[in-house]
Amino acid sequence: MPEPFEPRTDPDVDLRVPADRRELTARPATILAAIAAGGVLGALARAGLQHAVPHPPTGFAWATFTINTFGCLLIGVLMAVLGHLDGGPPLARPFLGVGVLGGFTTFSTYAVDIQQAIVVGAPGTALAYLAATLLGALAAVALGDAVTAGLLRRATR
Amino acid sequence: MTVLLIALGAAVGAPLRYLTDRAVQSRHGSVFPWGTLLVNVAGSLLLGVLVGWPAGPAVSALLGTGFCGALTTYSTFSYETLRLTTGGHRLLALANVLGSVAAGLAAATAGYAVARALTG
Numbered sequence: 382m383p384e385p386f387e388p389r390t391d392p393d394v395d396l397r398v399p400a401d402r403r404e405l406t407a408r409p410a411t412i413l414a415a416i417a418a419g420g421v422l423g424a425l426a427r428a429g430l431q432h433a434v435p436h437p438p439t440g441f442a443w444a445t446f447t448i449n450t451f452g453c454l455l456i457g458v459l460m461a462v463l464g465h466l467d468g469g470p471p472l473a474r475p476f477l478g479v480g481v482l483g484g485f486t487t488f489s490t491y492a493v494d495i496q497q498a499i500v501v502g503a504p505g506t507a508l509a510y511l512a513a514t515l516l517g518a519l520a521a522v523a524l525g526d527a528v529t530a531g532l533l534r535r536a537t538r
Numbered sequence: 539m540t541v542l543l544i545a546l547g548a549a550v551g552a553p554l555r556y557l558t559d560r561a562v563q564s565r566h567g568s569v570f571p572w573g574t575l576l577v578n579v580a581g582s583l584l585l586g587v588l589v590g591w592p593a594g595p596a597v598s599a600l601l602g603t604g605f606c607g608a609l610t611t612y613s614t615f616s617y618e619t620l621r622l623t624t625g626g627h628r629l630l631a632l633a634n635v636l637g638s639v640a641a642g643l644a645a646a647t648a649g650y651a652v653a654r655a656l657t658g
Contacts, residue, residue, distance in 0.1 A: 389621065390569060390571060390618050390621040390622060390625065391559065391563075391571055391573070391574065391614065391617075391618055391621075392613070392614055392617045392618070393555060393556055393559050393573075393574065393611070393614050394556055394559050394560050394563070395563070396560065396563040396564060405560065412556075413553045413556070413557075416552050416553045416556050417548075417549040417550075417552055417553050418549075419552065420548040420549060420551060420552025420553070420608040421545045421548045421549050421552075421608075423548070423552075423608070424544055424545070424547070424548030424551075424552075424603065424604055424607050424608045425541065425544060425545060425548070427603075427607060428540075428541075428544050428599075428603050428607075431603075449612040449613075452612060452613045453612060453613050453616040453617070455613070456613035456614070456616070456617045457617065457620070460617060475556070478613075479552065479555070479556050480552050482611075482613040483552055483555060483608065483611040483613060483614060484548050484551070484552050484607070484608040485613070486611050486612035486613040486614075487581075487606070487607040487608075487610050487611070487612060488578040488581060488582060488610035488611060488612050488615060488638070488642055489578070489581035489582045489584070489585040489602075489606040489607060489609070489610040489642075489646070490585065490606075490607060490610075491612060491642070492578075492582035492585070492586075492639075492642035492643050492645065492646040493582065493585045493586055493589055493646045493650070495643060495646070496586065496643060496646040496647050496650060497589065500650070511639065514612075515635065515639065518612055518615075518616040519616055519619060519620070519635075521616070522613075522616040522617050522619075522620045523620055526617075526620060
Protein backbone atom coordinates (compact mmCIF):
# COMPACT_ATOMS: atom_id res chain seq x y z
CA MET A 382 0.00 0.00 0.00
CA PRO A 383 1.49 3.37 -0.94
CA GLU A 384 2.02 5.67 2.03
CA PRO A 385 1.16 9.30 1.25
CA PHE A 386 3.55 10.63 3.94
CA GLU A 387 6.58 8.62 2.85
CA PRO A 388 7.80 10.24 -0.40
CA ARG A 389 8.47 13.42 1.59
CA THR A 390 11.83 15.12 1.19
CA ASP A 391 10.95 18.45 2.80
CA PRO A 392 9.77 18.31 6.45
CA ASP A 393 8.53 21.94 6.32
CA VAL A 394 6.14 21.44 3.44
CA ASP A 395 6.28 19.01 0.53
CA LEU A 396 3.73 19.60 -2.20
CA ARG A 397 4.07 15.98 -3.38
CA VAL A 398 2.34 14.99 -0.13
CA PRO A 399 -1.44 15.48 -0.67
CA ALA A 400 -2.12 16.55 2.94
CA ASP A 401 0.57 19.24 2.70
CA ARG A 402 -0.93 20.55 -0.56
CA ARG A 403 -4.36 20.90 1.01
CA GLU A 404 -3.53 22.23 4.49
CA LEU A 405 -3.02 25.91 3.66
CA THR A 406 -6.21 26.38 1.64
CA ALA A 407 -8.24 24.36 4.16
CA ARG A 408 -7.36 26.57 7.15
CA PRO A 409 -4.63 29.10 6.44
CA ALA A 410 -4.87 31.08 9.70
CA THR A 411 -4.62 27.99 11.91
CA ILE A 412 -1.64 26.56 10.04
CA LEU A 413 0.29 29.85 9.98
CA ALA A 414 -0.53 30.56 13.65
CA ALA A 415 0.73 27.08 14.66
CA ILE A 416 3.97 27.67 12.73
CA ALA A 417 4.40 31.15 14.23
CA ALA A 418 3.73 29.92 17.78
CA GLY A 419 6.18 27.04 17.40
CA GLY A 420 8.72 29.36 15.78
CA VAL A 421 8.54 31.76 18.74
CA LEU A 422 9.12 28.93 21.24
CA GLY A 423 12.03 27.51 19.24
CA ALA A 424 13.65 30.92 18.72
CA LEU A 425 13.37 31.85 22.42
CA ALA A 426 14.91 28.52 23.45
CA ARG A 427 17.76 29.15 20.98
CA ALA A 428 18.27 32.72 22.22
CA GLY A 429 18.28 31.52 25.83
CA LEU A 430 20.97 28.91 25.17
CA GLN A 431 23.09 31.35 23.14
CA HIS A 432 22.78 33.90 25.95
CA ALA A 433 23.76 31.32 28.59
CA VAL A 434 26.81 30.06 26.65
CA PRO A 435 28.30 33.04 24.78
CA HIS A 436 31.41 32.66 22.62
CA PRO A 437 34.13 35.15 21.60
CA PRO A 438 34.41 35.83 17.82
CA THR A 439 37.59 33.72 17.70
CA GLY A 440 35.97 30.87 19.65
CA PHE A 441 33.87 27.84 18.76
CA ALA A 442 30.12 28.60 18.92
CA TRP A 443 29.25 25.71 21.23
CA ALA A 444 25.70 26.88 21.93
CA THR A 445 24.69 27.12 18.26
CA PHE A 446 26.55 23.89 17.47
CA THR A 447 24.56 22.09 20.17
CA ILE A 448 21.29 23.73 19.09
CA ASN A 449 21.72 22.71 15.46
CA THR A 450 22.86 19.12 16.07
CA PHE A 451 20.19 18.51 18.74
CA GLY A 452 17.49 20.09 16.54
CA CYS A 453 18.54 17.79 13.67
CA LEU A 454 18.36 14.74 15.94
CA LEU A 455 14.85 15.77 16.96
CA ILE A 456 13.58 16.40 13.40
CA GLY A 457 14.74 12.85 12.54
CA VAL A 458 12.80 11.48 15.53
CA LEU A 459 9.73 13.64 14.85
CA MET A 460 9.41 12.82 11.15
CA ALA A 461 9.86 9.09 11.81
CA VAL A 462 7.08 9.22 14.40
CA LEU A 463 4.77 11.25 12.15
CA GLY A 464 5.54 9.00 9.19
CA HIS A 465 4.61 5.99 11.34
CA LEU A 466 1.30 7.71 12.19
CA ASP A 467 0.59 8.51 8.50
CA GLY A 468 1.26 12.18 9.19
CA GLY A 469 -0.09 12.29 12.74
CA PRO A 470 -2.33 15.10 14.04
CA PRO A 471 -2.72 17.81 11.33
CA LEU A 472 -0.98 20.53 13.36
CA ALA A 473 1.87 18.36 14.69
CA ARG A 474 4.23 18.89 11.73
CA PRO A 475 3.47 22.64 11.32
CA PHE A 476 3.84 23.35 15.05
CA LEU A 477 6.69 21.01 16.06
CA GLY A 478 8.62 20.59 12.81
CA VAL A 479 8.20 23.84 10.86
CA GLY A 480 7.75 25.98 13.97
CA VAL A 481 9.63 24.72 17.03
CA LEU A 482 12.54 22.90 15.34
CA GLY A 483 12.74 25.29 12.38
CA GLY A 484 12.79 28.24 14.78
CA PHE A 485 15.22 26.52 17.15
CA THR A 486 17.84 25.62 14.54
CA THR A 487 19.44 28.31 12.40
CA PHE A 488 21.47 28.45 9.23
CA SER A 489 22.07 32.21 9.22
CA THR A 490 23.91 32.24 12.58
CA TYR A 491 25.93 29.23 11.42
CA ALA A 492 27.03 31.03 8.24
CA VAL A 493 27.72 34.38 9.90
CA ASP A 494 29.65 32.84 12.83
CA ILE A 495 31.95 31.09 10.33
CA GLN A 496 32.36 34.33 8.39
CA GLN A 497 33.08 36.30 11.58
CA ALA A 498 35.71 33.77 12.73
CA ILE A 499 37.45 34.25 9.37
CA VAL A 500 37.22 38.07 9.67
CA VAL A 501 38.87 38.09 13.12
CA GLY A 502 41.68 35.80 11.91
CA ALA A 503 40.62 32.40 13.26
CA PRO A 504 40.27 30.32 10.08
CA GLY A 505 41.04 27.11 11.97
CA THR A 506 38.09 27.65 14.29
CA ALA A 507 35.91 28.61 11.30
CA LEU A 508 36.77 25.39 9.46
CA ALA A 509 36.41 23.19 12.54
CA TYR A 510 33.01 24.74 13.33
CA LEU A 511 31.85 24.49 9.71
CA ALA A 512 32.75 20.78 9.48
CA ALA A 513 31.70 19.77 13.00
CA THR A 514 28.22 21.26 12.64
CA LEU A 515 27.71 19.80 9.18
CA LEU A 516 28.88 16.28 10.08
CA GLY A 517 27.23 16.39 13.52
CA ALA A 518 23.89 17.54 12.09
CA LEU A 519 23.84 14.97 9.29
CA ALA A 520 24.84 12.15 11.67
CA ALA A 521 22.21 13.32 14.19
CA VAL A 522 19.32 13.42 11.72
CA ALA A 523 20.23 9.98 10.34
CA LEU A 524 20.53 8.58 13.87
CA GLY A 525 17.22 10.09 15.02
CA ASP A 526 15.43 8.75 11.96
CA ALA A 527 16.97 5.26 12.00
CA VAL A 528 16.67 4.59 15.74
CA THR A 529 13.09 5.89 15.94
CA ALA A 530 11.94 4.01 12.85
CA GLY A 531 13.60 0.84 14.17
CA LEU A 532 11.97 1.15 17.59
CA LEU A 533 8.55 1.80 16.06
CA ARG A 534 8.86 -1.22 13.76
CA ARG A 535 9.78 -3.46 16.70
CA ALA A 536 6.99 -2.07 18.87
CA THR A 537 4.31 -2.73 16.25
CA ARG A 538 5.54 -6.13 15.04
CA MET B 539 11.78 43.76 25.79
CA THR B 540 14.45 41.70 24.00
CA VAL B 541 12.32 38.59 24.45
CA LEU B 542 9.33 40.31 22.82
CA LEU B 543 11.42 41.49 19.86
CA ILE B 544 12.85 38.00 19.30
CA ALA B 545 9.34 36.52 19.52
CA LEU B 546 7.96 39.06 17.06
CA GLY B 547 10.75 38.42 14.55
CA ALA B 548 10.34 34.64 14.86
CA ALA B 549 6.54 34.88 14.51
CA VAL B 550 7.12 36.40 11.06
CA GLY B 551 10.25 34.46 10.05
CA ALA B 552 8.95 30.91 10.58
CA PRO B 553 5.69 31.30 8.59
CA LEU B 554 7.60 33.17 5.87
CA ARG B 555 9.91 30.15 5.49
CA TYR B 556 6.87 27.91 5.06
CA LEU B 557 5.19 30.25 2.56
CA THR B 558 8.40 30.77 0.57
CA ASP B 559 8.98 27.02 0.44
CA ARG B 560 5.42 26.47 -0.84
CA ALA B 561 5.75 29.22 -3.44
CA VAL B 562 9.08 27.87 -4.75
CA GLN B 563 7.77 24.28 -4.92
CA SER B 564 4.62 25.31 -6.76
CA ARG B 565 6.84 26.76 -9.51
CA HIS B 566 9.52 24.02 -9.45
CA GLY B 567 8.71 20.33 -9.69
CA SER B 568 12.35 19.48 -8.89
CA VAL B 569 13.25 17.15 -6.00
CA PHE B 570 16.12 19.52 -5.13
CA PRO B 571 15.14 21.65 -2.08
CA TRP B 572 15.37 25.09 -3.72
CA GLY B 573 12.92 26.65 -1.25
CA THR B 574 15.02 25.83 1.82
CA LEU B 575 18.20 26.88 0.02
CA LEU B 576 16.57 30.22 -0.84
CA VAL B 577 15.48 31.06 2.74
CA ASN B 578 18.83 29.95 4.16
CA VAL B 579 20.81 32.10 1.72
CA ALA B 580 18.50 35.12 2.09
CA GLY B 581 18.65 34.89 5.90
CA SER B 582 22.46 34.58 5.85
CA LEU B 583 22.69 37.66 3.62
CA LEU B 584 20.47 39.73 5.91
CA LEU B 585 22.27 38.59 9.08
CA GLY B 586 25.60 39.46 7.43
CA VAL B 587 24.24 42.98 6.79
CA LEU B 588 23.04 43.30 10.41
CA VAL B 589 26.44 42.24 11.81
CA GLY B 590 28.40 44.48 9.43
CA TRP B 591 26.23 47.55 9.88
CA PRO B 592 26.36 46.96 12.96
CA ALA B 593 22.75 46.96 14.13
CA GLY B 594 21.90 47.89 17.74
CA PRO B 595 20.65 45.35 20.28
CA ALA B 596 16.95 45.93 19.57
CA VAL B 597 17.26 45.56 15.79
CA SER B 598 19.57 42.56 16.28
CA ALA B 599 17.02 40.84 18.51
CA LEU B 600 14.10 41.54 16.16
CA LEU B 601 15.69 40.95 12.75
CA GLY B 602 18.77 38.86 13.62
CA THR B 603 17.95 36.43 16.44
CA GLY B 604 14.20 36.45 15.79
CA PHE B 605 13.55 36.89 12.07
CA CYS B 606 16.72 35.50 10.44
CA GLY B 607 17.01 32.75 13.03
CA ALA B 608 13.47 31.48 12.41
CA LEU B 609 13.50 32.12 8.64
CA THR B 610 16.59 29.93 8.25
CA THR B 611 16.81 26.34 9.40
CA TYR B 612 19.37 23.61 9.90
CA SER B 613 16.84 20.89 10.74
CA THR B 614 15.02 21.13 7.40
CA PHE B 615 18.33 21.29 5.52
CA SER B 616 19.69 18.17 7.25
CA TYR B 617 16.46 16.18 6.89
CA GLU B 618 16.23 16.99 3.18
CA THR B 619 19.83 15.89 2.73
CA LEU B 620 19.06 12.61 4.52
CA ARG B 621 15.97 12.06 2.36
CA LEU B 622 17.83 12.78 -0.87
CA THR B 623 20.52 10.28 0.18
CA THR B 624 18.13 7.49 1.18
CA GLY B 625 15.97 8.19 -1.87
CA GLY B 626 18.89 7.44 -4.19
CA HIS B 627 19.68 11.05 -5.09
CA ARG B 628 23.21 11.01 -3.69
CA LEU B 629 24.57 13.61 -6.07
CA LEU B 630 21.71 15.99 -5.28
CA ALA B 631 22.34 15.43 -1.55
CA LEU B 632 26.01 16.29 -2.00
CA ALA B 633 25.09 19.31 -4.15
CA ASN B 634 22.65 20.44 -1.45
CA VAL B 635 25.31 20.25 1.26
CA LEU B 636 28.09 21.93 -0.72
CA GLY B 637 25.73 24.44 -2.37
CA SER B 638 24.01 25.47 0.87
CA VAL B 639 27.27 25.96 2.79
CA ALA B 640 29.01 27.77 -0.08
CA ALA B 641 26.03 29.99 -0.93
CA GLY B 642 25.26 30.70 2.74
CA LEU B 643 28.87 31.71 3.43
CA ALA B 644 29.06 33.80 0.25
CA ALA B 645 25.81 35.56 1.17
CA ALA B 646 26.95 36.26 4.75
CA THR B 647 30.28 37.59 3.44
CA ALA B 648 28.60 39.76 0.81
CA GLY B 649 26.03 41.17 3.24
CA TYR B 650 28.75 41.96 5.78
CA ALA B 651 31.02 43.58 3.17
CA VAL B 652 28.26 45.73 1.66
CA ALA B 653 27.09 46.92 5.08
CA ARG B 654 30.65 47.76 6.11
CA ALA B 655 31.28 49.64 2.85
CA LEU B 656 28.06 51.66 3.16
CA THR B 657 28.47 52.57 6.83
CA GLY B 658 32.23 53.20 6.60
